[in-house]
Amino acid sequence: MSDYIIEMLGITKDFPGIRANDDISLRLRRGEIHALLGENGAGKSTLMSILFGLYQAEEGVIKKDGRPVTIRDPNEANALGIGMVHQHFKLVHNFTVLENIVLGVESSRHGVLRMDEARSRVMELSRRYGLLIDPDALIEQITVGMQQRVEILKMLYRENEILIFDEPTAVLTPQEIEELMRIMRGLASEGKSILFITHKLAEIMAVADRCTVLRKGRSIATVDVRDSSPEELAEMMVGRKISFTIDKQPARPGEAVLSVENLSVQGRGDKKAVDGVSFEVRAGEIVCIAGIDGNGQSELVYALTGLMPSQGRIALRGRQIDQLPIRRRNDQGMAHIPEDRHKYGLILDYDLQQNLSLKRYLSQEMQRRGFIRFDRVRSYAQGLIERFDIRSGQGPDTLMRSMSGGNQQKTIVAREIDIDPEVLIAVQPTRGLDVGAMIYIHEQLVRVRDEGKAILLISLELDEVFQLADRILVIYEGKLVAELDAARTTQQELGLYMAGSKKQEASHA
Amino acid sequence: MHKIRKALSSMSASLLAIAAGLLAGFIILLISNPANALRGLATILLGGWNNGMKGVGQVLYYATPLIMTGLSVGFAFKTGMFNIGAAGQLMVGGLAAVYVGVTWTFLPGAAHWIVALLAGMLAGMAWGMVVGLFKALLNVHEVITSIMLNYIGMYGINYLIKNSHLFDPLKNQTVNVAAGAVLPKAGLDQVFYILKGKYQDASAVNAGILIAVGLAIVIYILLNKTTFGFELKACGYNRHASRYAGISESRAIITSMAIAGGLAGIAGALMYLAPASGMHIHVAEVLAEQGFNGIAVALLGMSNPLGIIFTGLFIAHITVGGSYLQSLRYMKEIIEVIIGLIIYFSAFSLLVRDVIARAGKRRARKTRLLAAREGQDNLSIQKEVDG
Structure with missing residues (x-):
């Protein structure tokens, strides 16, 4: 038997206008956690998609246990024991956890489902690997963390030995990330081999045995994590030395730009998703709303931007906007980097230039008597592409769907910053981004702040909160439970407020 | 350029759908009156020019x-x-x-x-x-x-x-x-x-x-x-x-x-x-x-x-x-049946395009495998190609 359970040798894959993988080799040992590190667009997801049978490589050989295999589609990958948890989960939302796990491999007798058998197997796996789930809950009712455990159980239920995790921590809270790390170690100690796509160095240091670094479609090196350091890995990933902290002067806030008074949003059932929230964001400051996912952040943002009806008063530069339709709010100077870039942020079947002009096509500059001035749209897009370093296969004509997640996010950030807003509402603006892109976006947000704009940041990542925020508001079960000065607060203290175990009694702005 | 290519590829799917529909129509012509089937097909293709x-x-x-x-x-x-x-x-x-x-x-x-x-x-x-x-x-x-x-x-x-x-x-x-x-x-x-x-x-x-x-x-x-x-x-x-x-x-x-x-x-x-x-x-x-x-x-x-x-x-x-x-x-x-068939096939034209794309990929893979056979693992790849 070969030492390596999977070998990908000399893999090359071309997309129109771009070579995504260039002669990449990757060897996965039995029972190890092997991290795949690289910036967005470095080719990590492409490489894993080839292993999972979603793409076919132009060149190169894949070996399982030392023998060459072809993987034409995910079913063949599955037959070889390869499973994958995608960044965007592939779950049926109105099915239960158990139904999702057995979907496609249901045990039946004479065409009648035998769920009891499946249930006992799932519960046994759940116990063995410490994957806490409620088998009868509907997917749409459970947390993202539990959805991910369902995805992991799907792989285990299919008796996969090689588990691919595509940026698994991008959607998780700090506590859930801890939990996932523990699960991954458990899986590896039970003999599963894990491929772990990420660009978060701390996670690699915490959990991985070895790490292969990709940059611009090439493999740079494979290193033992024990013998390496975050700095070294980052340098290999980006190709130059980078600093992790950004230069940020203390805020010099001006007058209030966004004022929210007693805002409530109706949630599911009788419960209020947002419950009587009041706060202000002033010009030249970054206010961060911190909280564990699902405590009303999304609804708060939807209410502010007009995507969801609300009660209470919202004012922008003193003008009341809570009854205005979305376009009028945008016109008054509200920009919004949405949480879900595929659902709200982009039209994936439009190309890059159309998406960049999504909030500008009505401006005098880009249309004349209702006819779009395509030359202007194109040159505008080209300007943003250069300024924000948006990488794509075919420039302004690139179909949005074909672009990498990081560049899709950059597209949104570029568009929203460039409309020169009064207030910028940024929800998880660096979710799923690599260090380089993340620092870039952080710098942009600070720059916008220093230009005297108001920024409301909603983030689940404590590092980001402390990196950017001037003031922190903690949201818990739809209420603001604390207002903290970012400079005088620790992560531990913030964590206690977020978990609801500590509350400020004093009223806050 | 790629816009033209895209237009051509979607057009070829439509044309293929039409050809498949006509073929199916021809089979029906053959069944109902074999002697005149070829002339019948020609009549359909001529359309107004008749x-x-x-x-x-x-x-x-x-x-x-x-x-x-x-x-x-x-x-x-x-x-x-x-x-x-x-x-x-x-x-x-x-x-x-x-x-x-x-x-x-x-x-x-x-x-x-x-x-x-x-x-x-x-x-x-x-x-x-x-x-x-x-x-x-x-x-x-x-x-x-x-x-x-x-x-x-x-x-x-x-x-x-x-x-x-x-x-x-x-x-x-x-x-x-x-x-x-x-x-x-x-x-x-x-x-x-x-x-x-x-x-x-x-x-x-x-x-x-x-x-x-x-x-x-x-x-x-x-x-x-x-x-x-x-x-x-x-x-x-x-x-x-x-x-x-x-x-x-x-x-x-x-x-x-x-x-x-x-x-x-x-x-x-x-x-x-x-x-x-x-x-x-x-x-x-x-x-x-x-x-x-x-x-x-x-x-x-x-x-x-x-x-x-x-x-x-x-x-x-x-x-x-x-x-x-x-x-x-x-x-x-x-003729109603034949038109119906062509219409029916048209609904599959996108599917047909996918099939063409996939066939292209399969050819590419086969050449790749044959090239790999030059390497060490002759036997197992041979199995792949045969299977």
């Missing part, structure tokens, strides 16, 4: 409403709606046009048919808008409302015709429209005719085909060159993101269904603003087939307004060709 320029004119004539309903369905598709109600919108539009054509004789000259045409459009718009209103305000699925409205339209029209001066009880159809309301020939009868002795036997083609082609171009421009089209298509692709960008989704749905209805209404007007020898609205419990064929025209044309001109012409072409099949002793139903 009867010289008159036949070609007939193709244009039959293509007119098909292009219009194709545009109606295709336009709604582009904005994410399935307009299965073109049949009802066509009939309502047709009746409004006939009403103006019969009654408003005070209108001078060309104004009469133009106003009648506009009346047809407005009635169709209203009928389509109801669907949009239900969808936008009450979230009722457009397929349900438009199917209901098809029947409400059909029975409502029958009722109105029977109880009005528009009814010709002898022929069980509408009376003739006034001469001024008949669509002009626009000189087309001087082109599309055959000589019978000294008599010019002209086809029924009229200015309608020019109007249809013109409107296809207008719709193409509307969809691809204007901010309005940009918004409508955005809603069709991703309504959440459109809302986020400040586009009013309800307004987009209502206007898009109104326009789709208007296009189908014009189809009805173009059909029934005809001379005494032309089409009349029959009082029968049948939905206009042009409404449903519009779905096929739109699918086969990939909802592209310019593509729809050609697919409308094509379906008219084989329909006319089919009518000549009867001289080869084929039953009228056979």
Whole structure:
């Protein structure tokens, strides 16, 4: 038997206008956690998609246990024991956890489902690997963390030995990330081999045995994590030395730009998703709303931007906007980097230039008597592409769907910053981004702040909160439970407020 | 460049679908009357050319409403709606046009048919808008409302015709429209005719085909060159993101269904603003087939307004060709079956394109495997290739 359970040798894959993988080799040992590190667009997801049978490589050989295999589609990958948890989960939302796990491999007798058998197997796996789930809950009712455990159980239920995790921590809270790390170690100690796509160095240091670094479609090196350091890995990933902290002067806030008074949003059932929230964001400051996912952040943002009806008063530069339709709010100077870039942020079947002009096509500059001035749209897009370093296969004509997640996010950030807003509402603006892109976006947000704009940041990542925020508001079960000065607060203290175990009694702005 | 390539690849899928449909039609010809099958296929392929320029004119004539309903369905598709109600919108539009054509004789000259045409459009718009209103305000699925409205339209029209001066009880159809309301020939009868002795036997083609082609171009421009089209298509692709960008989704749905209805209404007007020898609205419990064929025209044309001109012409072409099949002793139903098959295959044209793409990949993989065989693991790869 070969030492390596999977070998990908000399893999090359071309997309129109771009070579995504260039002669990449990757060897996965039995029972190890092997991290795949690289910036967005470095080719990590492409490489894993080839292993999972979603793409076919132009060149190169894949070996399982030392023998060459072809993987034409995910079913063949599955037959070889390869499973994958995608960044965007592939779950049926109105099915239960158990139904999702057995979907496609249901045990039946004479065409009648035998769920009891499946249930006992799932519960046994759940116990063995410490994957806490409620088998009868509907997917749409459970947390993202539990959805991910369902995805992991799907792989285990299919008796996969090689588990691919595509940026698994991008959607998780700090506590859930801890939990996932523990699960991954458990899986590896039970003999599963894990491929772990990420660009978060701390996670690699915490959990991985070895790490292969990709940059611009090439493999740079494979290193033992024990013998390496975050700095070294980052340098290999980006190709130059980078600093992790950004230069940020203390805020010099001006007058209030966004004022929210007693805002409530109706949630599911009788419960209020947002419950009587009041706060202000002033010009030249970054206010961060911190909280564990699902405590009303999304609804708060939807209410502010007009995507969801609300009660209470919202004012922008003193003008009341809570009854205005979305376009009028945008016109008054509200920009919004949405949480879900595929659902709200982009039209994936439009190309890059159309998406960049999504909030500008009505401006005098880009249309004349209702006819779009395509030359202007194109040159505008080209300007943003250069300024924000948006990488794509075919420039302004690139179909949005074909672009990498990081560049899709950059597209949104570029568009929203460039409309020169009064207030910028940024929800998880660096979710799923690599260090380089993340620092870039952080710098942009600070720059916008220093230009005297108001920024409301909603983030689940404590590092980001402390990196950017001037003031922190903690949201818990739809209420603001604390207002903290970012400079005088620790992560531990913030964590206690977020978990609801500590509350400020004093009223806050 | 890649836009042209994309257009070509989607066109090749449509052509392949048509070829497959014709092949299936040929098999049916073989089964029903083997001796004449080849001549039968030739007759279908010749279409209008079987009867010289008159036949070609007939193709244009039959293509007119098909292009219009194709545009109606295709336009709604582009904005994410399935307009299965073109049949009802066509009939309502047709009746409004006939009403103006019969009654408003005070209108001078060309104004009469133009106003009648506009009346047809407005009635169709209203009928389509109801669907949009239900969808936008009450979230009722457009397929349900438009199917209901098809029947409400059909029975409502029958009722109105029977109880009005528009009814010709002898022929069980509408009376003739006034001469001024008949669509002009626009000189087309001087082109599309055959000589019978000294008599010019002209086809029924009229200015309608020019109007249809013109409107296809207008719709193409509307969809691809204007901010309005940009918004409508955005809603069709991703309504959440459109809302986020400040586009009013309800307004987009209502206007898009109104326009789709208007296009189908014009189809009805173009059909029934005809001379005494032309089409009349029959009082029968049948939905206009042009409404449903519009779905096929739109699918086969990939909802592209310019593509729809050609697919409308094509379906008219084989329909006319089919009518000549009867001289080869084929039953009228056979051609219906064949057209049905082609339409059926058109729905799979996207699937067909996928199959082509996949076949290309498979070839590439095989060469790759053969190349890899030069390496160390001869035996196992051999198995892969054989298996």
